[in-house]
Amino acid sequence: MFFAVVQTVVPPVARAVWRPEVVGVENVPRTGGVILASNHLSFVDSVVIPVVVPRKVVFLAKKDYFEGTGVRGTLQRAWFEGLGMLPVDRDDTKAAMASLDTALEVLGRGEAFGIYPEGTRSRDGRLYRGRTGVAHLALSAGVPIVPVGLRGTQELQPVGATLPRLAPVSVAFGAPISPAGYDGVPLGRARRELTDTVMAAIAALTGQEEAGDYNNRAPDA
Template identity: 75%
Template sequence: MVMYTVLHTVVPPVARLIWRPTVTGLENVPRTGPVILASNHLSFADSLVIPIVAPRKVVFLAKSDYFTGTGLKGRLQRAWFEGMGLIPVDRDDSRAAIASLDTALDVLGRGEAFGIYPEGTRSRDGRLYRGRTGVAHLALTAGVPVVPVGLAGTERLQPIDTRLPRVVPVAVSFGTPIDVAGRYDGLPLGKARRELTDEIMRAIQALTGQEEAGVYNDRAPDA
């Protein structure tokens, strides 16, 4: 918590000064209480961009590899990711998906904001892929609203296989919260999850204008 406070006192103002991101819809993000921020996914940097511009702490999951480095570099990298609110998850564990959902529910149970990419992994061709229903499972189980988030330009901020971010135009749009309370009463759970997920993806697409792929992104997740 101390590291988070320190980093967020320094990093967001400096990052906003350097990159000058275009941010709209901040008023749509509840300042308190549990909420899910569901975003499209274009770059590894997305999990840093959203917390930098959001008006409150947003927790994301990240590959455990980022937290296991050795030596001074490893310790600094681990402190950086932990300070930015990222939580490690072992993607090589067959139970990782269930563990990730449990971790997310713990975050929401503490009244915090949880960030998630319904596509599952980042888009390498810029299209918006079909959403997986984990986001709806979280929203319906925890009974919390979902704020759709649209990112643009982050794929140029830190392209794949580059180490340092570039100074490029980046835009972040926060959409109108989707309230799930009582909306799916009486529907079979599977159908409710699918309908809610599709609604979230439509809201994200409206913010980004991305071409819809119409299929799942089955590329091996690497971000």
């Protein structure tokens, strides 16, 4: 029920305040399993995308956000759950692998799943090489990937800022990328090629310089 309340109240209010520029939202299927693969510039990315997409989008979030105590902890947990986020322990390798199974369950229910192929936020504004988990999900679930390009969210909520501020933000959705074209391709190669195709599409949407290497997670990312 809280999810319904949050989804009814937050998107229109956030859009009215932030006034994000949105392009290509018609590329997001209204029904059925789909992966939204985005660049990652700020913590608030996982709020901005659901705000502009006309359907529920599930993201994974650090389990710390769900473990607070007292009134504040209860409200914070309800907030993240209301946004459709699911907890994951990113410091536990087994739990991180299990998160892929969680994602497959979400997609299997015909829902939208949001993911950042870079793995963590870019701190220098460049676009880092994508990790192949996004392709693993698409190939396993047989669902399309919609590339998403965010601009300006690093100013909306810079690293270290507690609350969002006012800043120009744009969200662009590219054409869906189907995993069907990789039938018969060796799995490892298919994952790498599909991931690279997705990252190239994201780069075209954002205009970011491509780093050409993986992004390592900072201690507080």
